[in-house]
Amino acid sequence: MLEKDMYQSLKRHFKELGYEVKAEVLDTDITIKKDDLIIIVEMKKTLNTTLMYQGCKRQRICDYVYLAVEKPTIKQLRSKQFREKMHLVRRLQLGLIFVNINKDIVETFLDPKNYSLRKNKIKKRRLLKEFEQRHTAFNTGGVTKTKIITAYRERTLMIAYYLQNGPLSIKEIKALTLDYKCASILQNNYYNWFDRVDRGIYQLNELGRKEMLNYSYVIEEIIQSSKQ
Numbered sequence: 001m002l003e004k005d006m007y008q009s010l011k012r013h014f015k016e017l018g019y020e021v022k023a024e025v026l027d028t029d030i031t032i033k034k035d036d037l038i039i040i041v042e043m044k045k046t047l048n049t050t051l052m053y054q055g056c057k058r059q060r061i062c063d064y065v066y067l068a069v070e071k072p073t074i075k076q077l078r079s080k081q082f083r084e085k086m087h088l089v090r091r092l093q094l095g096l097i098f099v100n101i102n103k104d105i106v107e108t109f110l111d112p113k114n115y116s117l118r119k120n121k122i123k124k125r126r127l128l129k130e131f132e133q134r135h136t137a138f139n140t141g142g143v144t145k146t147k148i149i150t151a152y153r154e155r156t157l158m159i160a161y162y163l164q165n166g167p168l169s170i171k172e173i174k175a176l177t178l179d180y181k182c183a184s185i186l187q188n189n190y191y192n193w194f195d196r197v198d199r200g201i202y203q204l205n206e207l208g209r210k211e212m213l214n215y216s217y218v219i220e221e222i223i224q225s226s227k228q
Contacts, residue, residue, distance in 0.1 A: 003029065003043040006068055006099040010041060013106035024148045025130050026123075028058060029068075033131060038062040038124070041097065045070050047085050055094045061124040064095060064112045071098035071107065086110070149218055152190075155179055157219050159186065160193055160208050167203040 007030065011021045014032050019039070025031040030041040040058040044051040047069045058065045067089065076082055089096055095112030099105075130151050155177070162168065162176045170183045179185075186194055186202045193208030204212075212219065 003045065005101050006043050006070070009099050009101060009104050009106050010043075010068055010097070012104070014039075022131055026127050028127070031062075031127065031131055033128075037064075038128065038131075039064045039066065041066045041068050043068045047072075047082075047089070047096070052085075052088060052092060052094065056092055059093070061127050066095035066097050066108075066112060068097040068099055071100045071105075149215075152185075153215075154218065154222055155182070156185055156191060156193065157212070157215055158222060160204050160212050161219050161223075163194070163202065163204040164209065164212065167197045167201050170200045170202070173202075 007023060010030060011023075014021050014030075019032045019034045021030060021032050023030055028040045029043045032039040032041065038061075040062045042051060042054045042058060042065065044067070047067065051067050051069070055065045055067050072082065086096075089110060093113040094110075095108070096110040098107045098109050100107070158177050158179065159173055159182055162173060168176075170186065173182050173186070174180055186196075191208075191211065193205060193211060194202045195205045197203050
């Protein structure tokens with residue numbers, strides 16, 4: 001079982017509890033939000049020091065952190081090794097969730113405590129900003145070597161969508177996308193999708209057209225979400 005296999009069960013569990021759930025937000029496996037409360041879930045197949053360290057890092061940017069692992073056997077739960085790990089998890093004020101993939105059951109084994117160390121407000125604001133700006137939820141938590149649909153990519157795709165029929169000025173693009181900071185995306189041209197035709201006027205190039213086809217499902221989802 002891979003970490004990504006647990007994602008759908010965890011997503012369903014938290015959505016049923018009334019949370020908004022998104023994956024791979026600024027390198028977090030799962031970010032969960034309800035009102036002003038932010039929770040991060042980091043996943044691994046087994047409970048180990050690497051996962052605990054990841055959890056500790058996340059405590060600086062959110063309210064609570066859970067570690068999610070495949071549900072251990074009864075024998076593993078009763079072992080001295082597991083008890084020692086649980087001692088560390090409690091001391092680190094982390095939560096622990098067990099996931100049974102086959103039965104699609106999520107069990108909260110230990111609730112976290114509020115982390116008392118000073119929060120990194122800048123990183124927390126970045127996390128919240130990325131979470132709020134995402135229109136789609138195509139990412140799966142726990143994946144590696146996979147292109148993540150970030151808010152920046154979504155914004156770039158919408159600019160490309162409006163440029164597909166010909167060059168436009170930055171002013172026209174702002175009016176169409178309602179993205180008043182689109183100029184920086186066009187000028188930086190991070191994905192190399194755009195060509196500058198004249199001062200303040202841009203067009204979509206062949207690479208951009210090709211990528212639009214690859215991400216057509218994302219564009220469709222953004223357009224649908226904007227109508228709601």
